[in-house]
Each structure stands twice: as structure tokens, then as C-alpha cells.
Amino acid sequence: MAQTITEKIIACHAGRERVRPGEYVEASVDQTWSDDLGAPLTLGLLEQHGIGQVFDRERVFITSMVNAPAQNAHFAAVLKQIRALTGKFEIPLYEMGTAAIHNSLGIEMGRTLPGELIAGGNSHACMAGGLGCFATGMGSTDIAAILATGRTWLEVPRTIRYRYTGTAGRWVTGKDLMLHTIGRIGVAGADNAAMEFCGDPVNALEVEERLSMTNMAIEAGAQNAIIEPDAKTLAYVKDIATRPFAPVYGDPDARVSEEILIPIDGLEPVIALPFLPGNTRPLSAVKGTRLDQVYIGSCTNGWMHDMRVAASILKGRRVAGNLRVIIIPSTTKIHHQCMKEGLAGIFLEAGAAFSMPTCGPCIGAHMGVLAEGERCLSTSNRNFPGRQGHVRSETYLCNPAVAAASAVKGHLCGPDDL
Amino acid sequence: MAPHWHRGKAWFLGDNIDTDQIMPTPYLGLKNNEDLAKHVLSGNDPGWPGRLGKGDILFAGLNFGCGSSREHAPRGLKGAGIACVVARSFARIFYRNAINIGLPLLVLPQPVSGGTPGQDAWIDLEAGAAKLHADGPALQGIAPPQIVRDIIAHDGLMPYVKAKAAAAQSA
Incomplete structure (x- = not known):
């Protein structure tokens, strides 16, 4: 059979x-x-x-x-x-x-x-x-x-x-x-x-x-x-x-x-709003949303491919002064490759924090835990209540290009808005 | 077989309670069930650890225990003395974890409504049934598969695996 x-x-x-x-x-x-x-x-x-x-x-x-x-x-x-x-x-x-x-x-x-x-x-x-x-x-x-x-x-x-x-x-x-x-x-x-x-x-x-x-x-x-x-x-x-x-x-x-x-004709980047990964909206429906932190990393989107996408958007730009931006590759090899390719320099010159591998912020452990009422735009994988910190903090899920663009703009947006 | 009703306080939770809510990340360095119990469900409501007591029965909705594979979640519930978690459905990893460590679960697909937090409820683990009133109708849950019954009969996965290995050796 x-x-x-x-x-x-x-x-x-x-x-x-x-x-x-x-x-x-x-x-x-x-x-x-x-x-x-x-x-x-x-x-x-x-x-x-x-x-x-x-x-x-x-x-x-x-x-x-x-x-x-x-x-x-x-x-x-x-x-x-x-x-x-x-x-x-x-x-x-x-x-x-x-x-x-x-x-x-x-x-x-x-x-x-x-x-x-x-x-x-x-x-x-x-x-x-x-x-x-x-x-x-x-x-x-x-x-x-x-x-x-x-x-x-x-x-x-x-x-x-x-x-x-x-x-x-x-x-x-x-x-x-x-x-x-x-x-x-x-x-x-x-x-x-x-x-x-x-x-x-x-x-x-x-x-x-x-x-x-x-x-x-x-x-x-x-x-x-x-x-x-x-x-x-x-x-x-x-x-x-x-x-x-x-x-x-x-x-x-x-x-x-x-x-x-699953037809994807005309699909825009997708954002998952608190407090379920299935609570999704097209990017255009939530553009302009206020943010306190942007996190690019996790096992979901901490790959070399993701780092290159983020760097292509952050190159020659500065992250907005009103938020914290954290970029964390998921392995030491990728971290090292980011140094060799000059991506680390791009991230640092843009004003982002660039760290060694850890699950830290994805899981609300350390390296970027959220306070009460704070909101993070994150390339990680889940956004249940309190996932990234305080029970009354919020996580929005997105892809690395949207995260990088939003980091520059200071609120939720796509790369074409830069 | 005569029913074996256990009576305990009933508490109610909604759908999609994930394991981060059951055992928040800061407590994942704790190893014994009693220490974990002091923080159980605090990611849902900080009042839960003070409310829950030995023999209590938790009634949850769909997809209970979704999310992280952290075994600290069922261990915290076991440490709090929860007699059984009754849910319309369980997320797969939580279900395995709970069975593996000996936390009783009951899958009861129909919604349980009209309960008052802290009221008495009854559970019959052998029959796989629950009820919200002493003389009320017994709500029949879904019987677990044989492998799960075998693990439960051995008081958890590790004794089950050891017993199987010993049986294979002597065969």
C-alpha cells in the first residue's frame, strides 16, 4: 500500500x-x-x-x-x-x-x-x-x-x-x-x-x-x-x-x-498579534503600531539567510531612537560568519545590539526581557501571554525583513516604507 | 466495577493555555515538583499557586498545554497535588509529559459549563469520567490508548522502559 x-x-x-x-x-x-x-x-x-x-x-x-x-x-x-x-x-x-x-x-x-x-x-x-x-x-x-x-x-x-x-x-x-x-x-x-x-x-x-x-x-x-x-x-x-x-x-x-x-497570490508579509501565533493580520492592517523592542533571531529566524536579509535593509541606516533592537544569530558559526561577511559591522553601525547565540529574548529568559506594557516585534515563533517577559507584555511575530524595516522606522512597517 | 469517585475542588481554565503560562520561564531552574508548585499557573494569574490545593481538579478547554515542551509544567501541577487535569483536548507534548511523570489526565471532548470556581467536583480515574454534582450525570471521557495505559500502570515512562528491558533480557 x-x-x-x-x-x-x-x-x-x-x-x-x-x-x-x-x-x-x-x-x-x-x-x-x-x-x-x-x-x-x-x-x-x-x-x-x-x-x-x-x-x-x-x-x-x-x-x-x-x-x-x-x-x-x-x-x-x-x-x-x-x-x-x-x-x-x-x-x-x-x-x-x-x-x-x-x-x-x-x-x-x-x-x-x-x-x-x-x-x-x-x-x-x-x-x-x-x-x-x-x-x-x-x-x-x-x-x-x-x-x-x-x-x-x-x-x-x-x-x-x-x-x-x-x-x-x-x-x-x-x-x-x-x-x-x-x-x-x-x-x-x-x-x-x-x-x-x-x-x-x-x-x-x-x-x-x-x-x-x-x-x-x-x-x-x-x-x-x-x-x-x-x-x-x-x-x-x-x-x-x-x-x-x-x-x-x-x-x-x-x-x-x-x-x-493555500493560494498565496497577493499575500503580504504576515504579522501574528498577541496572544496566539494564529492571530494573524496582513502587514498593511497593522502598520504604524507602536513598538518598544525589535528582536531578530531565535531558532526560527536566526539563520545566515535571515542575517543577510536583515543586513541588506539595515545597511547604511540607523535604528530609530525610540526602541531597542537586538540581533542574535542562532549558532556560533553563523555569528562568526556575520563577522566575516561584515554583517556584524552593519548591525553595530545601525545602532543594534548584536549578541552571541542564546534563546534568551524569545523565551523571556534574558538578553531583552520585556517590562509590563511593553511590546516587541519579534522574528521568533510564539506570542502567548508573557512569552517574552511580563505577563502583560506583548509579542508581535513577523519575518526578518519586516523586523529590520520596523527597527529603522520605529514602528511597524515593511521594507518598502523606508 | 464499582465507581471510585474522588471529590476535589474544581477550577476552570479556557482554551490554549500554553506551558509558559503554566510554568513561566524564570522558574525553569527549579527541579523538584513542590518548588515548581509555588509558581504553577502564575503566568495565567499570580493567584493560582495560593488557590490550588491537594486533590483539586482542573477543568480546561481545548489544546491545554500547547507551546513549549517544558516538563516543568506538568511537574508543577503534580507538585500542587492536582488530582487530575480534565480538558477538551491536550497538546501532544504536554500529554506525553504528564503521562510520563504520572500526572493524571482526562480527555473530555464536550465543554463543561456552569461550574463555579472552588465548587466540589468528582473524578473517577479508572472509569475515565467526571461530574460536577454529586448526583449529576457522569461525563464520560475518552479512554487512553494501550501504550498510555501501560505507562500509567508502571507509574511513569522510566519504570515502564526498565520493566520492558528486563522482560526482554529474561526472554
């Missing part, structure tokens, strides 16, 4: 010829990761249950990336404990001079390859599906069980196929296609499903813009999101792959639970 790409990857990792949506299976995991939020719980569970070593040290890594570099003495103690535990279990730890957001680092290190099954300890681990793997996010105990056994249980998701058609307006990115989609289907619109993205507009996207789409599948409640690998994907992973891999493609006659057509 014909199967979707998601079903094929799960079947292969469950030692099965085929699987059906709604079935429960146990599958092997090719790669997992955790961070300074989850690792103390995960590694604590291994200790508590007398598990002396992880299933494969090549297939796990940990990043201290949220409250690192230590933002206070409390988190300094947490980070110190992580160093001790990763040392004990001989798990690679990335922090400080190798700091990165794990969801991005797994991709950059070539450890999330087409056809693989990825279960990361973070809700946005689903991003890797943009390369044609099955990738899903899990909590600390699930990751502990994976570290102990190399396996996990899954409910085979039904596949909802999103077929994009048409030609969008200028400055519309993968991020906008995804915000538009979530706005249309709602924050549980793909509850527990596999979101499969296809169509000419998706094919036309750079790989890193596709990753911004799959990153936010969790904001529609999906179990995973996936884009079949093409020549661009294979070129992207060719030089970074750390192990052999075999791309998987869905059968042309595979049945999906639903196919949703």
Missing part, C-alpha cells in the same frame, strides 16, 4: 514494511538533544534510575543556550551541574564559544538528515523536517528514555498536505507562508498530525526559509512537519552530513487525511 514520506520514515525506523495513521509503534531514534532547561531533569532521571551510559554518544548533544552565559547565580549553579552531568555521561556539551540553539545546531552539524528520525528535547525540534526527515519535539522524560534505549514510542500521525500555489507579494518569506497557514487553520489546526508542505512556492524557497516554516509546525499543534528533499536540500546537507543517509520520498498515490490548498 502506498505511504506518505512520514509513514515511510516511521515504518523504516520501526522495522516495519508499512505503518498506518493512528497505529502506535516503537521506533529507533537517529538523533536527540537537550538544553539547559531539560538536561538537569533528563540526566537526573538517568542517575535516579541507575542508567550508567547513553545509547550512543554520537547521537546526543546538549546545549546550554537559554540562561547561558549564566544570567544569575541560580542559573550559574544549574549550568555548573550540567557540566558535571555531561562530563559524567560523556555527552558533548555546547556553550560559550561553541554556543548555539540546539534545533539549529543539529541541522548545522549535519545530524538531521533526509530520511532520518529525530526526536529533540524542545518543541521546535520539528524544524529539521524541512530537510526531509521525521522530526518531533518531546519533554525531558521522553528524552531520558531515548538516551537509555535509543528508541521511543510514536502514534503514527495522519498526514495533512498543504499545497501552496500562486505568487506572493514582495518581502513574503517562508515565515509568512507559515504564519498565514496557522492563521487559517488555528493553533491546534494540525493537532498531532504530520504537516506536509509542497507546491511551487515552497520549492522556490531557500532551504533556510523552509526551515522557518517547519519550525513553527508545533504552533499548529503538529507532531511533525516535512518537506520532501530536492536538489536544494541535498546541496545543503552534502558537505555537512556526518553519516550516510538515504532520502525518502512519499509514494505519489499515498493517501493523506486532507489536502489543503
Whole structure:
């Protein structure tokens, strides 16, 4: 029987010829990761249950990336404990001079390859599906069980196929296609499903813009999101792959639970207003909105591609005096590349703060937490109440070009308004 | 089988309560459930930690626990002594996390209306049912899949995984 790409990857990792949506299976995991939020719980569970070593040290890594570099003495103690535990279990730890957001680092290190099954300890681990793997996010105990056994249980998701058609307006990115989609289907619109993205507009996207789409599948409640690998994907992973891999493609006659057509003709950049990622508006409907802060970064939009877009708009311009602008690449390699290409200079000359990798402001941890009543325009992924700071602060979500233009203007606008 | 009704105070929440609201980011350095309980749901309303007590039952709407994968959210609810979270639907990661650590959940798709915060409610975890009045109708929830029942029967995922490994070894 014909199967979707998601079903094929799960079947292969469950030692099965085929699987059906709604079935429960146990599958092997090719790669997992955790961070300074989850690792103390995960590694604590291994200790508590007398598990002396992880299933494969090549297939796990940990990043201290949220409250690192230590933002206070409390988190300094947490980070110190992580160093001790990763040392004990001989798990690679990335922090400080190798700091990165794990969801991005797994991709950059070539450890999330087409056809693989990825279960990361973070809700946005689903991003890797943009390369044609099955990738899903899990909590600390699930990751502990994976570290102990190399396996996990899954409910085979039904596949909802999103077929994009048409030609969008200028400055519309993968991020906008995804915000538009979530706005249309709602924050549980793909509850527990596999979101499969296809169509000419998706094919036309750079790989890193596709990753911004799959990153936010969790904001529609999906179990995973996936884009079949093409020549661009294979070129992207060719030089970074750390192990052999075999791309998987869905059968042309595979049945999906639903196919949703998403015409994007005339689509403008999309903004998600507080307090749901699905509370979307076209940019033109919210132009002029007052802002206190602009944040360009996060695992969603902290890619090199995003940095270049932001720099192309900020070059030779100054950010408005009435707001704070923070730019944070998602990995040290990207940070370094921004220096080498002269982007760091452009950001600093524009008057933006340019920092080493951290999740900090996206998650309201540090490096740009919002006060009561403040509003941030952010290229990150979610805007629930209090996400970036005080319970009565507000987050508007957008793409990096809109963020950079708004940073210059001092209020919400698009690059064509400069 | 005779019903096993547990009585507890009922509290009500809306749709799309995400895990940042259940356990705000500043408290994610805390590790034990009782410490986390002091801050549980404070991102929704700072009054929640003082209101919630042992044996209480939370009634929520759709997509409870969406957003971040932080396991500190169900751990905080467990630390507060919540007997069960009843919701019209749960976000997948929260659902797994709660089952994995032994926080009881009940999926009750129909909306529960007309409740007064702090009133008595009843929950029967074995039968998977809830009611808002002692003599009221039992609202039947959806039975969890076998794998989830097995994990619950082992008091969480890690004991379940260890038991399976031991069984495989002796086989």
C-alpha cells in the first residue's frame, strides 16, 4: 500500500514494511538533544534510575543556550551541574564559544538528515523536517528514555498536505507562508498530525526559509512537519552530513487525511498579534503600531539567510531612537560568519545590539526581557501571554525583513516604507 | 466495577493555555515538583499557586498545554497535588509529559459549563469520567490508548522502559 514520506520514515525506523495513521509503534531514534532547561531533569532521571551510559554518544548533544552565559547565580549553579552531568555521561556539551540553539545546531552539524528520525528535547525540534526527515519535539522524560534505549514510542500521525500555489507579494518569506497557514487553520489546526508542505512556492524557497516554516509546525499543534528533499536540500546537507543517509520520498498515490490548498497570490508579509501565533493580520492592517523592542533571531529566524536579509535593509541606516533592537544569530558559526561577511559591522553601525547565540529574548529568559506594557516585534515563533517577559507584555511575530524595516522606522512597517 | 469517585475542588481554565503560562520561564531552574508548585499557573494569574490545593481538579478547554515542551509544567501541577487535569483536548507534548511523570489526565471532548470556581467536583480515574454534582450525570471521557495505559500502570515512562528491558533480557 502506498505511504506518505512520514509513514515511510516511521515504518523504516520501526522495522516495519508499512505503518498506518493512528497505529502506535516503537521506533529507533537517529538523533536527540537537550538544553539547559531539560538536561538537569533528563540526566537526573538517568542517575535516579541507575542508567550508567547513553545509547550512543554520537547521537546526543546538549546545549546550554537559554540562561547561558549564566544570567544569575541560580542559573550559574544549574549550568555548573550540567557540566558535571555531561562530563559524567560523556555527552558533548555546547556553550560559550561553541554556543548555539540546539534545533539549529543539529541541522548545522549535519545530524538531521533526509530520511532520518529525530526526536529533540524542545518543541521546535520539528524544524529539521524541512530537510526531509521525521522530526518531533518531546519533554525531558521522553528524552531520558531515548538516551537509555535509543528508541521511543510514536502514534503514527495522519498526514495533512498543504499545497501552496500562486505568487506572493514582495518581502513574503517562508515565515509568512507559515504564519498565514496557522492563521487559517488555528493553533491546534494540525493537532498531532504530520504537516506536509509542497507546491511551487515552497520549492522556490531557500532551504533556510523552509526551515522557518517547519519550525513553527508545533504552533499548529503538529507532531511533525516535512518537506520532501530536492536538489536544494541535498546541496545543503552534502558537505555537512556526518553519516550516510538515504532520502525518502512519499509514494505519489499515498493517501493523506486532507489536502489543503493555500493560494498565496497577493499575500503580504504576515504579522501574528498577541496572544496566539494564529492571530494573524496582513502587514498593511497593522502598520504604524507602536513598538518598544525589535528582536531578530531565535531558532526560527536566526539563520545566515535571515542575517543577510536583515543586513541588506539595515545597511547604511540607523535604528530609530525610540526602541531597542537586538540581533542574535542562532549558532556560533553563523555569528562568526556575520563577522566575516561584515554583517556584524552593519548591525553595530545601525545602532543594534548584536549578541552571541542564546534563546534568551524569545523565551523571556534574558538578553531583552520585556517590562509590563511593553511590546516587541519579534522574528521568533510564539506570542502567548508573557512569552517574552511580563505577563502583560506583548509579542508581535513577523519575518526578518519586516523586523529590520520596523527597527529603522520605529514602528511597524515593511521594507518598502523606508 | 464499582465507581471510585474522588471529590476535589474544581477550577476552570479556557482554551490554549500554553506551558509558559503554566510554568513561566524564570522558574525553569527549579527541579523538584513542590518548588515548581509555588509558581504553577502564575503566568495565567499570580493567584493560582495560593488557590490550588491537594486533590483539586482542573477543568480546561481545548489544546491545554500547547507551546513549549517544558516538563516543568506538568511537574508543577503534580507538585500542587492536582488530582487530575480534565480538558477538551491536550497538546501532544504536554500529554506525553504528564503521562510520563504520572500526572493524571482526562480527555473530555464536550465543554463543561456552569461550574463555579472552588465548587466540589468528582473524578473517577479508572472509569475515565467526571461530574460536577454529586448526583449529576457522569461525563464520560475518552479512554487512553494501550501504550498510555501501560505507562500509567508502571507509574511513569522510566519504570515502564526498565520493566520492558528486563522482560526482554529474561526472554
